[in-house]
Amino acid sequence: MALNANAIFGLKGRTEQKEQIAKARQAFAEENYPETIRLMKDFTLKDAPKRRIKRAYVLIADSYIAMEEYDKAMLTLSEALEFYPKDIDLRLTLAGVYYICDLNSRAIEEYEQVLKQDDDNPKAILGLAQSMHKEGFYNKACEYFKKYIELTNSQAANVYYNYAASNYMANNFEPALELALMSFEQNEDPDTKLLIAKIYKSQGELEKALLTIRDAWLMDINREDIYLTYALWTAYEPLHTKQGLEMAQDYLKKYPNNRLALFIEYIAYTRLGNEKKAKESLRKIVALQEKGFIDSAAAKILKNTNSDK
DSSP states (O other): OHHHHHHHHHHHHHHHHHHHHHHHHHHHHTTOHHHHHHHHHHHTTSOOOHHHHHHHHHHHHHHHHHTTOHHHHHHHHHHHHHHOTTOHHHHHHHHHHHHHTTOHHHHHHHHHHHHHHOTTOHHHHHHHHHHHHHHTOHHHHHHHHHHHHHHHOOOOHHHHHHHHHHHHHTTOHHHHHHHHHHHHHHOOOHHHHHHHHHHHHHTTOHHHHHHHHHHHHHHOTTOHHHHHHHHHHHHHSTTTHHHHHHHHHHHHHHOTTOHHHHHHHHHHHHHTTOHHHHHHHHHHHHHTOOOSHHHHHHHHHHHHHHHHO
């Protein structure tokens, strides 16, 4: 009788646990993350099988991630890894949160831990490539991107784009261009076109660079960053300086206090030999009294030009 009672009680407990996990999953699917966390935090205190407690931790962490409460997600995942130190999925998720939060050195450590257990884990290899890029280790990033593509035969546009960007930052312009063009074949977007333009410019192919960045802007005429970069490059080139000036001035009609546009105007006037107008552009920047590289550069140039007189 006692054995039967214990068996019945155990069966009832397992049924309740399943129901509670089901409720938490439903709450998560409905984007009711606080309710998911409430249900699962209570669950982690219960005498449940390890696999179910792990599911509870995962649901809690995923809820915090969805709410962008990354500190709490890190704490949850770190606690879970104390109980499940060899769990690759938990470690990959923690590494991903570190990556989102720009804690790249920590992300790298976690991805490397995964590779100690599974040296061909594609998620860890790709995560290392991306983290190395963000941390500025561009050649190492290239090594991992290459390994990931060889391992998975991936033709994903974003992977080729990031691989190209790492090569570009490492001054490996020929492979960068090849990869960027491959990425653009998969997905024609302005960012990839902009990267191609930057590579051409770095290779000294200025006319190609200008035509390509123009195409990038025409793909999305609302991309002000591309437009201003296009105007800046154009203003620097002697054959196109007047066009760069016109582009900057057209932009300043809408945004008269844009510091980059004013600086482009200064560059163009300087190239055209109009020192008076060039100084006026610098004075407008300085008068805005904002902090940044453009402001400090404008103030320094203006000071030097005045001291020369």
